[in-house]
Amino acid sequence: MHASHDVLIVGGGLVGASLAIALDRLGLDVGLVEAAPPGSLPAVFDERNLSFAEATVNALGALGVLAKLRAPTGSIRRIHISRRGDFGRAVLEAERYGREEFGRIVVARDFGEALEARLAELPRLQRYRPVRFVGLADGDPDWRAIRVADGAGERVLRARLLVAADGTRSGVREALAIGADEYDYGQTLFVTRLRGERAPDGTAYERLGAEGPTALLPRGDRHYGLIHSVATAHVEAVAALDEAGFIARAQEAFGWRAGRFLACGARSLYPAIRVLARRTTERRAVLVGNAAQTIHPIGAQGFNLGLRDAMTLAELIQRQLATGHVDCGADELLERYAQRRASDRERTVAFSDGAARLAANDSGLMRPLRSLGLFAVDRLPSAQSFLVGGAMGYRGEVPALCRGEPGGDVRSFGGRA
Template identity: 85%
Template sequence: MTSDAKPQMPSTPALHASHDVLIVGGGLVGASLAIALDRLGLDVGLIEAAPPCALPAVFDERNLSFAEATLNALGALGVLAKLRAPTGSIQRIHISRRGDFGRTVLDAQRYGREEFGRIVVARDFGEALEARLAELPRLHRYRPVRFVGLADDADPGWRAIRVADGAGERILRARLVVAADGTRSGVRDALGIAADEYDYGQTLFVTRLRSERAPDGTAYERLGDDGPTALLPRGDRHYGFIHGVANAQADAVAALDEAGFLARAQDAFGWRAGRFVSCGARSLYPAIRVLAARTVAPRAVLVGNAAQTIHPIGAQGFNLGLRDAMTLAELIEHDLAAGAEKADCGSADLLERYAQRRKPDRDRTVEFSDGIARLASNETALMRPLRSLGLFALDRMPTAQSLLVGGAMGYRGDVPALCRGDEPMLRGGRA
């Protein structure tokens, strides 16, 4: 399954190329998967919409919360070492709800950790991934190229797709096609996989915010009727700020000047972090949940947001998607180590094992984020005292806290070895 072909960057490889794995989507999860698979000596193709020297739109100024399991994996893949901007340490997590008296504080030291995770700016992460991708000896990068649809292939051992660039359409095929093309996945639609969508009726404003007090390692999650307000400790003395508003209010909030937005942010969050003094440009994102009915099809698999896009409350989305990618890479690695005769990375057996192994983590993470989002925005009169009592009790229940902490750090279900910090089976890739 190895390939001696050299990567062609930024030009496009041959018209009808074949690969072991073809990843559609060069964003956070797709690029991370490409790095993980390259170390196994596989012939991997990566289809990217962005041209060379340009980052995908997903690598913007939003703030990513990397759980400990995610940091372990990205460290092993050589990505963390490429980060140039300082990251922010999450040493405590403070959870409260506006108008309720209860609150919960999780402290990493109580669990024998220095931190639960780190805050990384998406653009910085994108640049680190790009630097790491440029070092891969076997990766074929198709860019800028877009996915058009599926193509017929008489050989059941392959999956063929149609892609297009400035020169027109071409056919690519692979033993395994990976849909890492986001929430509105064209690959998922082409495979005929249905997706259940739920609109939370919220718009999320994301920005960089500065307070009169520097971050002290505390990440705040402030719940409210119209959505969460989160304050995340960045590494540049700023906070990452996320503010959810009802869709009906989004236009009015977007029209606020800096002073008006800061006043709204202060009112929603309170004064725990001091007075807010400035903020950067604001980006807007809808809060929706999109769940694929299944995550595998013949010689195809969905990962990341193509498989599940969840509410950002609790910051679980990318962490969950990375565990998708690392689990897939680990299963392929296991089959490679077992012998070449089993090393079909798109076999029905492998994909069934992938789907079964990912199900518990996926189900529990989706249930957690969806449950918290719905509970927090429920305005029924009876819910207010119940929520308060729940937060109050959680702050005093070590066992329940431990379960919450384990999930927040990325340790749900059958965790991939790289996420646990274990050594890979195939060090340095296959010869």
Template identity: 80%
Template sequence: MPVLPPNSPAPESSAATGSSGQPRPGLHDVLIVGGGLVGASLAIALERIGLDVGLIEAAPAGALPAVFDERNLSFAEATVNALTALGVLQKLRAPSGAIERIHISRRGDFGRSLLEARRYGRSEFGRVVVARDFGEALEARLAELPRLSRYRPTRFLGLAPTDGAACAVRVADGGAGSDGGERVLRAQLLVAADGTRSGVRDALGIGIDEHDYGQTLFVTRVRAARPPDGTAYERLGDEGPTALLPRGDRHYGLIHAVASEHAAQVAALDEAGFLARAQDAFGWRAGRFLGCGPRSSHPAIRVLAQRTVAARAVLMGNAAQTIHPIGAQGFNLGLRDALTLAELIEHARRADPGADCGAPALLAAYVERRREDRERTTGFSDGLARLSSNEARLLRPLRSLGLFAVDRLPSAQSFLVGGAMGYRGDVPALCREMAR
């Protein structure tokens, strides 16, 4: 099994190429496993500050990872700021939708809460982007990075022995089922951005805390009698939330939660049957649902890594925390993971151009800076998911009182708005760049 020594050229069979198509060295400052939303964003942020970055991707050149599908991503203002600063949102070819207000209600409970961006001196809280469109924008930006080494399609196999001066990973060229040759890549720092069922996390021996919410989330786009007007709706119910997000193509992004025991039955419904069920759960604030696109479904399971760092390794995005989509905070939280790491490395390299990207002090600083945001965001998402879907009669007046209070008390609104806009804890500078 060949090992690429420091600063040696990659073999001609290497899957690592920069934008010029030329092979790149196998020793990197940072090696990222996972080319999805967070991994690709991190690669852009790190290459932007002059690092030698390797990106291990399961998808072949010319194909997007499976995560870039018809799902609808809600980008908080902090995320919009950062992705604009990174030159990604400028690459969007399809229009995004502005979130100018957020309407929260619960079926069977009185009261509702309405958050309006203009009351906080903003034109919008964030934007809605289709995952496929975002994937294409990320790909266009990645193609512009001259120093980035992309290993694709390449599979992470496990860790290799190392002397501690670098991390070493075993990879194989080619997709699943291929017999591509196995080799070892080395870097100062390994980043696991390979999703909820992270192979890197398992290889590092990091355990997880897991909770199944007993819900399956159906995702699609919906055409309604009333086109989007900038309102994002969160309609809570006994089986979970039904959300409508204002897309930029005059459709809504729909997320409809059903009890997992009903998922197969709902998946078998024709378009008319599915629309009727979603309409019953959501109500008529957007008028009649007239049609929907292809549907996909995903289990609602919270997975929290018990640690987010190990020796010369960091977990981020869904590998570190996969949370319930209520409140739409998953990718926003993962991006702040990525940008915090990039910022810490940038500061270290400014002070010392030879600074070690995987130094224990740097990783300890990362954990400390991410602590408040991670704990508050995951706790808020979990608490809201459990409380909002609890059928207990005694909770109904408390929930209604809560909605009423949020609608009337500025302090309660400010707490929700700050989180919705991505400003929890020690936020990376790029997230605030356009908010200054």
């Protein structure tokens, strides 16, 4: 007999694990296929600094994950945007919008440990680890079956709904024959922890430049999280720099608004690419998170977008169960999911891609236009509301858990977000 589940999630990273926790609240039989063995975190839980929008903080708080964080988080009370070589800057203040903060900075490793602690509390969850997804298996119309392998060989798992949460190079997406469009921004992100002469004061900086953004994020340990973008042609040379050389380069790209940079930790490298699945659903299958869309990290939208994928799916399944229909993979449910996610996905991808291209364009004609845009964002409430709404995770139809409410009508922030 094949092992069967209501929902089978392939991928135990940030989005997949969060979805498993959300579905467990509904009393469902959930399986989670994970590549990492017990006692080990997936590679995604490294020293990267995750910027959690308010909507993400709301959802993870409701799921009991934030309470499991052992390390302090950093509060984002203002956002400072500027571009090297251009006039003007835009400053967004949370207090102006009746908020104490726009969101929080969490180290990916700390978040992974919190997710693991929360997953360990779920008695119904069936975890398959370390297990590797091999491919699809034959199944009848009421089930989606997959083949997985571990040290003992191959086996078949099946579910009413298969969820691909296995990242940018999703094997499930490929097996489902869902194509993806890819764009290489020609940039590599250097990520590290940075110590400055002044401790963070709640300001998240986005300093744009011809090679991409250099972001400085206020961590909770009195350090900054640095994300420094480097053009592909210069990656090897920058990677070869010693600590002092790298700090000098980051200081030159960022400037002196946060004072002098003094020291940094180990550096990790990540390519800046955009990978968009041409559709997000298939028969009894759905893509979430980076398997559905991997976007440029400018504005820190990626994980927040993926979590809204997961929370929307969980919400629609909850509504389906409330009507007495227990089939989590029904065609009509997946159609509603695709419709619900379309607006948020399209707007967020368009914002990320447009901002990345516009910021890196170093032509003389673009400089006055960008400066005018920064001036408008800094002075016009309507322009600020658009940015703030997106930064806080309020785009499209926002899931109830992301709104900080157990239910209720969808709202937008500052009008149309």
